[in-house]
Amino acid sequence: NISRKLTPVVLKIIKHYQEEGQGSEVVQGVLLGLVVDDRLEITNCFPFPQHTEDDADFDEVQYQMEMMRSLRHVNIDHLHVGWYQSTYYGSFVSRALLDSQFSYQHAIEESVVLIYDPIKTAQGSLSLKAYRLTPKLMEICKEKDFTPEGLKKANIGFEHMFEEVPIVIKNSHLINVLMWELEDKSTVADKHELLNLSSSNHLEKSLQLLMDRVDDMSQDIVKYNTYSRNLSKQQQQKHQYLQRRQQENAQRQSRGEPPLPEEDINKMFKPPQPPPRMDTLLIAGQINNYCQNVKEFTSQNLGKLFMAEALQGHN
Amino acid sequence: MSVFGPVVKIHPVVLASISDSYERRNEGASRVIGTLLGTIDKHSIEVTNCFSVPHNESEDEVAVDMEFAKNMYELHKRVSPTEVIIGWYATGFDITEHSVLIHEYYSREASNPIHLTVDTALQSGKMNIRAYVSAQMGVPGKTVGVMFTPLTVKYIYYDTERIGVDLLQRTRLAPSRTKGLTSDLSQVAGSAARVQDMLTTVLSYIDDVLSGKVTADNSVGRFLMDLVNKVPTISAEDFENMLNSNINDLLMVTYLANLTQAQIALNEKLVLL
Numbered sequence: 213n214i215s216r217k218l219t220p221v222v223l224k225i226i227k228h229y230q231e232e233g234q235g236s237e238v239v240q241g242v243l244l245g246l247v248v249d250d251r252l253e254i255t256n257c258f259p260f261p262q263h264t265e266d267d268a269d270f271d272e273v274q275y276q277m278e279m280m281r282s283l284r285h286v287n288i289d290h291l292h293v294g295w296y297q298s299t300y301y302g303s304f305v306s307r308a309l310l311d312s313q314f315s316y317q318h319a320i321e322e323s324v325v326l327i328y329d330p331i332k333t334a335q336g337s338l339s340l341k342a343y344r345l346t347p348k349l350m351e352i353c354k355e356k357d358f359t360p361e362g363l364k365k366a367n368i369g370f371e372h373m374f375e376e377v378p379i380v381i382k383n384s385h386l387i388n389v390l391m392w393e394l395e396d397k398s399t400v401a402d403k404h405e406l407l408n409l410s411s412s413n414h415l416e417k418s419l420q421l422l423m424d425r426v427d428d429m430s431q432d433i434v435k436y437n438t439y440s441r442n443l444s445k446q447q448q449q450k451h452q453y454l455q456r457r458q459q460e461n462a463q464r465q466s467r468g469e470p471p472l473p474e475e476d477i478n479k480m481f482k483p484p485q486p487p488p489r490m491d492t493l494l495i496a497g498q499i500n501n502y503c504q505n506v507k508e509f510t511s512q513n514l515g516k517l518f519m520a521e522a523l524q525g526h527n
Numbered sequence: 528m529s530v531f532g533p534v535v536k537i538h539p540v541v542l543a544s545i546s547d548s549y550e551r552r553n554e555g556a557s558r559v560i561g562t563l564l565g566t567i568d569k570h571s572i573e574v575t576n577c578f579s580v581p582h583n584e585s586e587d588e589v590a591v592d593m594e595f596a597k598n599m600y601e602l603h604k605r606v607s608p609t610e611v612i613i614g615w616y617a618t619g620f621d622i623t624e625h626s627v628l629i630h631e632y633y634s635r636e637a638s639n640p641i642h643l644t645v646d647t648a649l650q651s652g653k654m655n656i657r658a659y660v661s662a663q664m665g666v667p668g669k670t671v672g673v674m675f676t677p678l679t680v681k682y683i684y685y686d687t688e689r690i691g692v693d694l695l696q697r698t699r700l701a702p703s704r705t706k707g708l709t710s711d712l713s714q715v716a717g718s719a720a721r722v723q724d725m726l727t728t729v730l731s732y733i734d735d736v737l738s739g740k741v742t743a744d745n746s747v748g749r750f751l752m753d754l755v756n757k758v759p760t761i762s763a764e765d766f767e768n769m770l771n772s773n774i775n776d777l778l779m780v781t782y783l784a785n786l787t788q789a790q791i792a793l794n795e796k797l798v799l800l
Binding site for chain 2: 255259261275278279285286287288384387391393412415419426429433489499502504507510511513514515516519524
């Protein structure tokens with residue numbers, strides 16, 4: 213299942229981030245298009261304003277409706293097919309994203325979320341990825357069953373949360389002509405950022421984020437461990453209580469007295485709440501994503517360094 | 528061609544949107560018009576966004592849906608409050624009388640609007656993109672006419688836009704006009720290949736000059752001197768040290784990343800036991 217995008221969409225997303233998204237806020241917007249055979253074609257998009265006022269919800273829905281109505285007048289496809297979001301160093305696996313994507317996918321089967329990484333793009337190569345929730349994850353979200361047992365039933369690992377959809381960019385002939393014209397008139401790109409050798413800054417930030425996530429993860433693990441320890445302790449206590457009861461009852465019977473009434477042990481020993489596993493899954497997915505990004509980055513840099521060595525060796 | 532007045536700087540996103548809306552025009556409409564949004568500076572006008580406006584054009588009259596234009600502008604303003612209406616665009620090569628009328632409409636919205644024409648019909652073999660500003664002409668006291676004076680048009684990009692456009696440029700070479708997004712080492716290889724191409728061009732130029740085929744140009748010579756001087760001279764030892772420490776850093780990070788991934792995978796399996 214492939215998704216295809218037309219040129220204006222790419223440029224609009226880039227521009228939107230550039231103008232609004234300075235700092236670590238994410239910018240979001242809606243993707244419009246249609247579904248053709250097994251492809252999802254994205255033909256247009258429009259950005260969302262930032263949530264700064266209190267009546268953000270009301271504004272959002274109305275804004276969206278008005279935008280879609282207006283776009284229909286000028287023959288632009290007005291079918292929702294997904295949404296896009298910018299990300300900071302690859303950190304986008306969050307509860308909010310999951311919820312939004314779930315509601316989109318619930319309504320429209322084919323929808324995707326497009327993640328645009330401006331920092332990676334500034335380093336030399338356009339970084340746009342399209343993701344969709346796997347059917348398994350959709351099931352779980354529908355049932356809202358985030359307990360450990362539920363996840364075990366579905367057998368979901370953090371690797372099966374999102375599936376990536378390959379993106380292909382398609383241009384119409386007119387846009388091709390435009391490209392030729394631009395190439396003609398504009399200066400040669402003097403930013404060959406991709407061959408930049410310095411890497412420590414980017415590495416530092418990535419590692420910092422990774423460490424934060426790993427901290428979160430370890431806290432979560434501690435919580436889970438205490439929970440399971442509590443659970444087993446409680447089981448033991450229950451067991452002991454039952455045994456004592458039985459012993460007492462046996463003694464009483466031997467003495468001819470009526471046995472003690474059976475008490476509801478469940479009320480006495482309330483089982484502890486199992487912690488929701490969804491957060492752990494998300495954190496694990498995010499860590500995985502960071503690691504992937506870091507590995508890609510280091511492999512590129514190693515290549516560049518070896519190239520530099522070969523060049524220097526010629527002197 | 529001497530021009531007066533501000534320079535018009537256009538972002539490629541605007542042109543792409545215009546082409547796109549031209550392709551989607553209604554049956555029977557020969558051209559599309561729309562509003563240009565952007566920012567005005569002292570000497571330059573920067574066009575950063577645009578949207579198309581439905582309009583009807585016949586021999587005698589023209590009707591533009593100004594209500595729609597106002598609505599769209601409000602919506603856009605919510606997202607980027609710094610953009611203002613700076614003019615309007617039309618596809619097609621000439622400026623017709625209707626353009627004058629439409630220009631007047633827009634004069635009410637913005638002071639001294641600019642008018643952009645994008646020649647989508649490719650009349651002169653290329654897609655001509657021109658900008659105009661209106662000026663009064665005629666004899667004072669009698670009927671005054673309007674003349675459109677051309678302005679210089681430049682293309683300006685944000686850094687990230689430049690990189691995006693580079694990728695898009697590559698689609699025009701593919702026969703099916705499609706291109707997937709590459710990743711990893713192939714990107715570095717592509718970039719290196721491009722630098723290599725540029726070096727080959729420079730070298731062939733130098734060969735030509737040396738063999739007398741092309742006359743030497745002093746300014747080019749000076750650029751070449753700059754280029755050669757920019758390569759830093761580092762002793763082999765220092766370079767090796769720097770290289771090794773960098774490689775060590777990168778390898779360590781890779782190892783850590785792999786370790787972390789193995790760790791979370793293990794954790795996953797343990798929890799699901």
